[in-house]
Amino acid sequence: MFDKVLIANRGEIALRVLRACKELGIATVAVHSTADADAMHVRLADESVCIGPPPAAESYLNIPRLLAACEITGADAVHPGYGFLSENARFAEILEHHKITFIGPTSEHIRIMGDKIAAKATAIRLGIPVVPGSKGAVTDDGEALKIANEMGFPVLVKAASGGGGRGMKVARSIADLSLALSTARSEAKAAFGDDAVYMEKYLQKPRHIEVQVFGDGQGNAVHLGERDCSLQRRHQKVMEEAPSPALNDAQRMKIGGIVANAMRQLKYRGAGTVEFLYEDGEFYFIEMNTRLQVEHPVTEAITGLDLVLEQIRIASGAPLSVKQEDITFSGHAIECRINAETPRTFRPSPGKITYWHPPGGLGVRVDSGVYQGYKIPPYYDSLIGKLIVHGKSRNECLMRLRRCLSEFVIDGIETTIPLFNELIRHSDIVDGMYDIHWLEKFLASEPKDG
Ligand code: ADP
Numbered sequence: 001m002f003d004k005v006l007i008a009n010r011g012e013i014a015l016r017v018l019r020a021c022k023e024l025g026i027a028t029v030a031v032h033s034t035a036d037a038d039a040m041h042v043r044l045a046d047e048s049v050c051i052g053p054p055p056a057a058e059s060y061l062n063i064p065r066l067l068a069a070c071e072i073t074g075a076d077a078v079h080p081g082y083g084f085l086s087e088n089a090r091f092a093e094i095l096e097h098h099k100i101t102f103i104g105p106t107s108e109h110i111r112i113m114g115d116k117i118a119a120k121a122t123a124i125r126l127g128i129p130v131v132p133g134s135k136g137a138v139t140d141d142g143e144a145l146k147i148a149n150e151m152g153f154p155v156l157v158k159a160a161s162g163g164g165g166r167g168m169k170v171a172r173s174i175a176d177l178s179l180a181l182s183t184a185r186s187e188a189k190a191a192f193g194d195d196a197v198y199m200e201k202y203l204q205k206p207r208h209i210e211v212q213v214f215g216d217g218q219g220n221a222v223h224l225g226e227r228d229c230s231l232q233r234r235h236q237k238v239m240e241e242a243p244s245p246a247l248n249d250a251q252r253m254k255i256g257g258i259v260a261n262a263m264r265q266l267k268y269r270g271a272g273t274v275e276f277l278y279e280d281g282e283f284y285f286i287e288m289n290t291r292l293q294v295e296h297p298v299t300e301a302i303t304g305l306d307l308v309l310e311q312i313r314i315a316s317g318a319p320l321s322v323k324q325e326d327i328t329f330s331g332h333a334i335e336c337r338i339n340a341e342t343p344r345t346f347r348p349s350p351g352k353i354t355y356w357h358p359p360g361g362l363g364v365r366v367d368s369g370v371y372q373g374y375k376i377p378p379y380y381d382s383l384i385g386k387l388i389v390h391g392k393s394r395n396e397c398l399m400r401l402r403r404c405l406s407e408f409v410i411d412g413i414e415t416t417i418p419l420f421n422e423l424i425r426h427s428d429i430v431d432g433m434y435d436i437h438w439l440e441k442f443l444a445s446e447p448k449d450g
Contacts, residue, residue, distance in 0.1 A: 002026050002077040002101065003315050006070050007190035008042065009081030010060060012369045012385055014041035017079045018306035029073045031066065033059035035377040040369045047073050054379045060084045063091055070100050077101035077315060083381065086291040087114055103315040103423050105270045105290045113288040117160045117198050123285040126262035131277065131284040131315070132202035144199060146178055151201045155180055158197035159188030165235025167191060170202050173345035203284065205435045206277035208232065209244050211259040212299045216314055217269030222324045224299050231439045234347060238439060239423065240295040241334040242302050245432025246278065247392060255283050260324065270381035271311050294337065294383070297365060301333035332394045334401060336420045337370070338385040340376050343419040344443060350378040359404035363390040376413060384415070394432065398424055
């Protein structure tokens, strides 16, 4: 086991990782920008190192500074959390080179899955169903038109290096296609320095269902069931639940089995999430995330497993702590992402939290790095916490959420709590009848605040 882990992240996930390390008796190193000197993960860590000014490129994304922090503190492993360098193959490679363990998969697997075209080709090879589309990158508009006509419109143009919904454009007809291709290419070039794009059939009413997997790097792998993350705005998840209200046990075990089998073939190491769109009973692979996800707590709630602890154990060379037949699913869990944003327009609302009272009680978990008096800096993601409820049934979760949202007090800034109050009372949400476009339609149908 490791002696000291450096946590290359901030906010609630830095704290989440820190807690797992503490329970394992591992010393922790926090890194932070000057804007985060007062952050909770810095206060609770055994040691902390300031790695630069507020812009992420000069701190949380700065590999030489992170390496220097490892060297100064003598950390023998790095947990990257999610976002920032968590899916940066070069970072993993450099750490490997310096004999510091990257708590995650091999740099090779990160690289394959980070290129969506390579990831899709790999998925096909491993027997995972994919969205129909172009075989690889599309460089020629004439060729693109031919493929689109064969698939039928609408089609989606996607960036090979995409992430966070950027570089993605829908073409509804022949007339839209060349503009969709050129805007997706230039957006992708600007955001990722790579203008390679590919095409997929645009699914009209899918759900986003993802499967959580763990591998030990030796050819053993298990799946921990699925999460339904269909409530999205601008391709960003807002609320997640497990299990998906759209699947029955047979479907769950079938897709889980396919994914776990693929990970065995790949000799995948660590935590991963294989994301699918699900429409009319069929699954279509869209991408694989080779890291811990924001929404991992809903899986922890229904399986009783600590995913970060498992990541750390596997990275230290231990085998998987569970076999597939040991994994059971208990009840239901729902997560609400609490963002420092105005509820309907999602405009960021940084500033000082003048009062903070999180809910508690049976089946309630709040993962957050903030506290009363904390000033949310304007430089980073607006996620300030996650409210996760667990109950015997989906209905019990919704009742619990209602209670928790009314108990939750955050003063001084605006948050997305009022939005969740509306959502959990909506009959479509109560009935579990929503797809990836539902939230955008709901937001467009009502008057906007601010
Ligand atoms: P990113 O890495 O940018 O998040 P993904 O491939 O994971 O991109 O897709 C993000 C979201 O975009 C999905 O959850 C879904 O809402 C939408 N999306 C992606 N591919 C398709 C598709 N072929 N048809 C319809 N919607 C899609």
